[in-house]
Amino acid sequence: MAAATTVRGGARTGAPRRVPRPVRPQWRTRAEIAFFITPALVLFALFVVVPVIQAARYSVFAWNGLGPLENFVGFENYTRALGDPVFISAISHNLTIVVLSILIQLPLGLLIALLLNRDLWGRTAMRVIIFIPYVLAEVVAGVVWAMLLQPRGPVNAILEAVGLGEATQLWLADPGIVMVTVMVVLTWKYLGLAIILFLAGLQGVPEDLYEAAQLDGASWWQVQRKITVPLLGPTIRTWGFLSMIGSLQLFDMVWILTGGGPADSSITMAIYMIQQGTERSLYGYASAVAVILFGISFVLAVLYQVFVLRRDTRDAVPDKPRRRR
Amino acid sequence: MNRRRTTFRGGSPLVYAVAVLVLAVTVGPVLYAVMGGFRSNEQLASDPVGLPDPWVLSNYADVLASAAFWNYTFNSVMVAVITTAVVVVFGVMAAYPLARYRFRGREQLYLVFVLGLLFPLTVAIIPLFLMVRDLGLTNTWWGVALPQAAFALPMTIVILRPFLQALPVELEEAAQLDGASRIGFFWRVLIPLSGPGMVTVGVLAFVTSWNAYLLPLLMLQGGMRTLPLGVADFSTQYSADTAGVLAFTSLAMIPALVFFLAMEKRIVSGLQGAVKG
Numbered sequence: 001m002a003a004a005t006t007v008r009g010g011a012r013t014g015a016p017r018r019v020p021r022p023v024r025p026q027w028r029t030r031a032e033i034a035f036f037i038t039p040a041l042v043l044f045a046l047f048v049v050v051p052v053i054q055a056a057r058y059s060v061f062a063w064n065g066l067g068p069l070e071n072f073v074g075f076e077n078y079t080r081a082l083g084d085p086v087f088i089s090a091i092s093h094n095l096t097i098v099v100l101s102i103l104i105q106l107p108l109g110l111l112i113a114l115l116l117n118r119d120l121w122g123r124t125a126m127r128v129i130i131f132i133p134y135v136l137a138e139v140v141a142g143v144v145w146a147m148l149l150q151p152r153g154p155v156n157a158i159l160e161a162v163g164l165g166e167a168t169q170l171w172l173a174d175p176g177i178v179m180v181t182v183m184v185v186l187t188w189k190y191l192g193l194a195i196i197l198f199l200a201g202l203q204g205v206p207e208d209l210y211e212a213a214q215l216d217g218a219s220w221w222q223v224q225r226k227i228t229v230p231l232l233g234p235t236i237r238t239w240g241f242l243s244m245i246g247s248l249q250l251f252d253m254v255w256i257l258t259g260g261g262p263a264d265s266s267i268t269m270a271i272y273m274i275q276q277g278t279e280r281s282l283y284g285y286a287s288a289v290a291v292i293l294f295g296i297s298f299v300l301a302v303l304y305q306v307f308v309l310r311r312d313t314r315d316a317v318p319d320k321p322r323r324r325r
Numbered sequence: 326m327n328r329r330r331t332t333f334r335g336g337s338p339l340v341y342a343v344a345v346l347v348l349a350v351t352v353g354p355v356l357y358a359v360m361g362g363f364r365s366n367e368q369l370a371s372d373p374v375g376l377p378d379p380w381v382l383s384n385y386a387d388v389l390a391s392a393a394f395w396n397y398t399f400n401s402v403m404v405a406v407i408t409t410a411v412v413v414v415f416g417v418m419a420a421y422p423l424a425r426y427r428f429r430g431r432e433q434l435y436l437v438f439v440l441g442l443l444f445p446l447t448v449a450i451i452p453l454f455l456m457v458r459d460l461g462l463t464n465t466w467w468g469v470a471l472p473q474a475a476f477a478l479p480m481t482i483v484i485l486r487p488f489l490q491a492l493p494v495e496l497e498e499a500a501q502l503d504g505a506s507r508i509g510f511f512w513r514v515l516i517p518l519s520g521p522g523m524v525t526v527g528v529l530a531f532v533t534s535w536n537a538y539l540l541p542l543l544m545l546q547g548g549m550r551t552l553p554l555g556v557a558d559f560s561t562q563y564s565a566d567t568a569g570v571l572a573f574t575s576l577a578m579i580p581a582l583v584f585f586l587a588m589e590k591r592i593v594s595g596l597q598g599a600v601k602g
């Protein structure tokens with residue numbers, strides 16, 4: 001507030017007399033733009049641009065985060081990371097999670113959203129409840145699920161109570177089952193987001209289409225398949241993008257549930273990076289891992305853009321010309 | 326929100342059955358945690374899924390009486406408030422010229438922020454940790470809040486710019502004829518009118534900060550730790566005290582849930598805005 005007053009005062013001395021239709025001096029417009037945009041630009045440069053560049057720089061050094069950067073190793077960190085079976089399995093876990101999240105949540109979320117998209121009793125309350133897991137911190141959800149999944153915990157107890165005693169598992173301790181567990185918990189956490197976004201997208205489907213289809217004698221199922229789902233396309237495609245990026249960065253939930261174990265059987269790229277970086281002080285190496293993580297995200301984002309999102313831009317109406325003098 | 330009237334109105338028993346199943350699976354874990362907090366460890370061990378019998382209040386009372394819990398909460402509040410304040414103020418200021426001034430390089434400048442969406446905090450975490458250390462901000466609220474605000478800026482600007490662009494030009498012309506400067510217009514007209522947009526981005530930034538784990542994990546120790554760190558620490562430290570952990574975790578959920586219930590529409594509309602992008 002104080003800053004604004006100063007500038008306003010300063011501006012007044014710069015243009016002492018007001019003509020009926022003031023012509024704004026060039027320098028003044030520039031000063032205004034600078035005044036508004038500089039804080040954000042500085043913050044962004046300092047905490048986003050610089051660290052990202054630094055990550056790339058550190059990645060070609062062997063460095064423990066203290067002393068000077070002098071032990072240049074070229075691409076050795078990269079070749080070492082890509083040659084480490086643990087990191088390769090971390091990459092494959094992330095990719096598995098990307099694919100399975102979409103394959104599980106898309107049909108399930110769509111089905112539930114379509115079923116709930118009608119005048120049900122308690123509909124508003126339902127929406128609120130469905131969204132709750134998404135709002136909880138991954139840590140909080142992770143701690144609760146770790147309790148639920150204990151060997152003598154509620155999940156196994158329920159399975160036994162309904163006669164599925166043979167399905168009980170060491171959910172978090174069996175290397176063969178732990179990724180299944182992670183997928184179940186992630187689905188619980190993020191399905192609500194898919195449902196809510198799909199429901200919101202369904203609000204945008206014009207009413208007349210339904211009426212016309214009904215007059216033509218279409219069944220509920222036909223209407224959903226031929227009208228609703230295609231019109232939901234843009235929402236689904238963008239949700240898929242968000243889901244993909246989130247899956248690639250996954251850290252909190254797995255860190256709390258398993259710490260990446262047992263025996264690295266649920267390790268993700270981000271967990272590997274933190275283990276190598278802050279825990280072992282291999283900062284150069286961890287930076288190379290970060291760059292690889294970014295590279296994979298970037299390539300997948302571009303591929304997604306080209307093969308999936310392109311449909312949206314092709315159909316989109318061009319921007320209206322801006323109404324500024 | 327206007328209630329849509331489809332010709333496929335109401336629900337069959339099957340639809341209600343699916344709805345009930347989905348709701349049960351959704352709230353089950355949350356209810357388990359809340360109810361578990363009212364049970365004793367003996368109750369939890371003998372019957373993992375039962376109701377409290379008798380109801381035990383001491384777990385919750387112990388957590389509420391501990392200074393540590395309130396300390397975590399206070400740190401979480403401060404970090405989230407600073408993050409939100411910085412991102413909303415800086416975001417709306419930057420969005421204003423990007424939306425309503427015409428100057429060379431404007432679209433390129435906008436693109437710089439948009440590209441920021443591609444760089445999640447995780448990718449930069451190692452250099453951020455080192456940089457915050459070198460700035461002497463390790464173990465302070467600002468050391469967490471400033472990077473968080475910086476990484477929340479792209480989304481904020483992407484949501485706010487179209488919002489500011491949509492305000493009619495006539496408003497600005499009228500203000501100008503009344504002798505207001507562009508900066509006066511910004512404070513007296515634009516800020517009040519863009520309230521809803523600012524609340525939306527503010528809520529998103531607040532919730533993200535409130536739930537953040539990785540950055541605080543690296544930056545904060547001891548008495549500076551936030552609630553998610555507290556939950557994680559408590560659950561490892563007292564892992565034998567299942568009831569205590571459930572009580573602590575349930576209490577940690579409450580602020581997020583209350584805030585969410587109050588702001589549900591904003592959060593959903595913000596996410597929708599992000600999806601429409």
